[in-house]
Amino acid sequence: xxxxxxxxxxxxxxxxxxxxxxxxxxxxxxxxxxxxxxxxxxxxxxxxxxxxxxxxxxxxxxxxxxxxxxxxxxxxxxxxxxxxxxxxxxxxxxxxxxxxxxxxxxxxxxxxxxxxxxxxxxxxxxxxxxxxxxxxxxxxxxxxxxxxxxxxxxxxxxxxxxxxxxxxxxxxxxxxxxxxxxxxxxxxxxxxxxxxxxxxxxxxxxxxxxxxxxxxxxxxxxxxxxxxxxxxxxxxxxxxxxxxxxxxxxxxxxxxxxxxxxxxxxxxxxxxxxxxxxxxxxxxxxxxxxxxxxxxxxxxxxxxxxxx
Numbered sequence: 001x002x003x004x005x006x007x008x009x010x011x012x013x014x015x016x017x018x019x020x021x022x023x024x025x026x027x028x029x030x031x032x033x034x035x036x037x038x039x040x041x042x043x044x045x046x047x048x049x050x051x052x053x054x055x056x057x058x059x060x061x062x063x064x065x066x067x068x069x070x071x072x073x074x075x076x077x078x079x080x081x082x083x084x085x086x087x088x089x090x091x092x093x094x095x096x097x098x099x100x101x102x103x104x105x106x107x108x109x110x111x112x113x114x115x116x117x118x119x120x121x122x123x124x125x126x127x128x129x130x131x132x133x134x135x136x137x138x139x140x141x142x143x144x145x146x147x148x149x150x151x152x153x154x155x156x157x158x159x160x161x162x163x164x165x166x167x168x169x170x171x172x173x174x175x176x177x178x179x180x181x182x183x184x185x186x187x188x189x190x191x192x193x194x195x196x197x198x199x200x201x202x203x204x205x206x207x208x209x210x211x212x213x214x215x216x217x218x219x220x221x222x223x224x225x226x227x228x229x230x231x232x233x234x235x236x237x238x239x240x241x242x243x244x245x246x247x248x249x250x251x252x253x254x255x256x257x258x259x260x261x262x263x264x265x266x267x268x269x270x271x272x273x274x275x276x277x278x279x280x281x282x283x284x285x286x287x288x289x290x291x292x293x294x295x296x297x298x299x300x301x302x303x304x305x306x307x308x
Contacts, residue, residue: 002294003063005055005089006284007048007070008102009034011120011198012251014047015281016070018055021294023285023303027058033120036081037074037140038197044074045081052088065089069288071099071280073121093291098132099280100125103249106283107274112244114236114271116229118259119250120201122148124232126240134239136232141197146228149252153203155221157192161185173210173218177203208256226259230266243270249280279308
């Protein structure tokens with residue numbers, strides 16, 4: 001029996017598990033998001049180490065960690081995070097990679113495919129032979145996060161600003177926003193800027209709710225962002241030269257079924273759209289096994305999901 005740690009961290013949450021090689025989860029930890037690009041290196045590192053330490057407290061006496069795989073946002077420029085975590089777990093093989101790997105692994109195992117992410121941020125990435133070979137978008141919220149919860153939420157807030165200053169009209173969406181912010185976005189600005197990108201992303205569900213009620217502005221925002229993903233898939237299709245499976249992951253895709261379903265009509269012909277319906281950390285757990293040459297035993301998935 002071996003013991004491993006799997007991490008899943010983005011802008012909104014950090015989730016981690018300690019599990020054994022038969023798939024049984026021994027301990028879980030959940031805390032705030034730990035993207036160092038959002039909250040700084042020191043704060044993010046503290047959250048990662050805090051999560052790891054909380055799990056290590058449940059490691060059976062005399063045992064050690066055999067591997068750790070984390071799908072984490074924003075850590076590529078900070079190799080010291082990986083090194084610090086590796087040292088904390090006794091030097092075991094440690095990889096902090098893209099959540100693309102975990103999302104695809106959770107749904108299609110080791111098959112080649114494309115991952116679309118819509119959470120606080122967004123990305124489109126193609127995995128071939130276990131490696132990310134092409135990336136579209138996902139350059140950070142200052143440059144390109146089309147389709148993300150942040151962009152959807154920001155669009156809803158901007159539509160409300162336009163309505164309040166006379167450039168736009170009030171509708172279902174803008175009134176929903178005002179129920180949260182109060183009648184003046186200007187007066188709510190300190191809160192928006194203090195809480196930043198994760199807070200702005202919390203307005204994204206209003207777009208879907210208002211769209212279901214026929215709000216024209218919400219419909220426009222929805223279509224613009226699904227067109228963004230369709231464009232990315234078209235570019236990826238040209239790169240791959242053939243159809244592929246597309247796994248849609250991230251909190252927005254998981255909570256708004258119509259967002260994923262819309263891509264079935266807009267995706268390149270022959271591409272299969274699959275919505276993630278398993279925990280991302282489960283895919284990270286598989287990668288933790290593969291990292292040291294292990295394969296998931298029969299019953300691994302059932303054990304993991306039952307004890308998770």
